[in-house]
Amino acid sequence: MEAIKQWTIENPTLYSVFKYVLLVAFVLILIQLLRRFLRKHVTDTDARYKSQKGIEIIGYMVLIVLSFSYFTGSIEDFTLAIGLFSAGIAFTLQELILSIAGSFFIFIVKVYKPGDRIEINGIKGDVIDVNSTYTTMMEIGQWVSSDNYSGRIVKLSNAFVFKGPIYNYSQDFPFIWDEFNLPIKYGSDIELAKSIVIKIASETLSEYTANSKSQWTEIVNKYYIEDAVVDPTLAVTLTDNWIQFNLRFIVDYKKRRLTKHILNDKILLEVEKTKGKVTLASTTFELIKIPELKVDVKNKI
Structure with a gap:
């Protein structure tokens, strides 16, 4: 105990830093x-998630207040402490501080x-989940088509918001x-095909x-944005192989995936009911001219 007291007397700055670390812990x-x-x-x-986030934010705010109070009132060599603290922020805690700032910005x-x-x-x-440093996401896409879950959980630093x-x-x-x-085949009843789609x-x-x-009306009133058509629209384009219908x-x-499946399924059933008046196209090749072949066969006895 005497040795510890003597060490605290001889190293007041280190002793204060040690007490600060214990306080933070x-x-x-x-x-x-x-x-x-x-x-x-x-x-x-919902209440559990929000209460946990509230406790976390309040705790970090208390920690910041205590840190300022501690450093300004307990360390005699304040200039040295500020220098060490700034160096730590610049080289070690920059990403962490930016992540914490990002979490406040997000909320x-x-x-x-x-x-x-x-x-x-x-x-x-x-x-x-969004905590004080990371945003946690359930990933969609990548090797999985459409907007389906890939099964991977991704953690991103909140600093990415900046x-x-x-x-x-x-x-x-x-x-x-x-x-x-x-793709609608040339020769189909185009007006009937349009009405079906x-x-x-x-x-x-x-x-x-x-x-x-x-x-959408609320969006137009809130932001500087032009009005848009939200009803389904159909555009027709002529291509080399077929008449292309673009449904927006x-x-x-x-x-997205489920809706697209339902639309395709219903359209296919209705097209089949037309009994050939409307036909879906596929990639085809047309032979314009077949070269003449001359065969000379001589029967020898």
């Missing part, structure tokens, strides 16, 4: 204990929240435009169209 442990308590005793998922500006589907730093997925664009599929307007092409699209997508109109429509951002 105590606050961090207290935050984790409170989060664990809430996780076990709060049954509502305050409402860049995204758990449940949103976003694309950030080239990665697409559904946000399943480093590039963030694409939000669901914020303010939870619908997206999608499209696909239909538009009728099926209008009936199948009526709920999405109705819900999106009111929300609006759909729930989580139901």
Whole structure:
């Protein structure tokens, strides 16, 4: 004990730093204990998540206040302490501080929240958690076609919100435009084909169209953006092989694959009912001229 007291007297700055580390460790442990308590005793998922995030944010704010109070009131050589602290931030904690700042930016500006589907730093997925340093996503795409889960959970530093664009599929307007092409064979009844595609699209997508109109009106009033057509539209293009129908429509951002499957399935059934009046095309080759072949056969006995 005497040796420890003598060391504290001879090294007051190191002793103060040691006490500060213990203080930080105590606050961090207290935050984790409170989060664990809430996780076990709060049954509502939404309330549990928000209360845990609240405890985490409050804990870090308390830690910042205590740090300023401690450094300004307990260390005699304040200039040396500030120099060491700044050097640590510059070379060691820069990414961490930027991540923490990013978490505040995400919550305050409402860049995204758990449940949103976003694309950030080239990665697409559904946000399943946002903590003080990382955003956790359930990845979609990659080797899996369409917007299906790949099964991988991705953790991204919150610092990325300052480093590039963030694409939000669901914020303010939870619908997206999608499209696909239909090849119609030359010689088909084009007007009948148009009526089939538009009728099926209008009936199948009526709920999405109705819900999106009111929300799109709010978007137009909120942002500097022109009005857009949310009803299904059909464009016709003549190609070398067929008449291409391009169907453009609006759909729930989580139901692109299912909706496209339903539309294709219904259109195929209706086309088959026309008994050849409308035919779907495929890649074909037309032989313009067959070269003449001369065969001279002589029978020898």
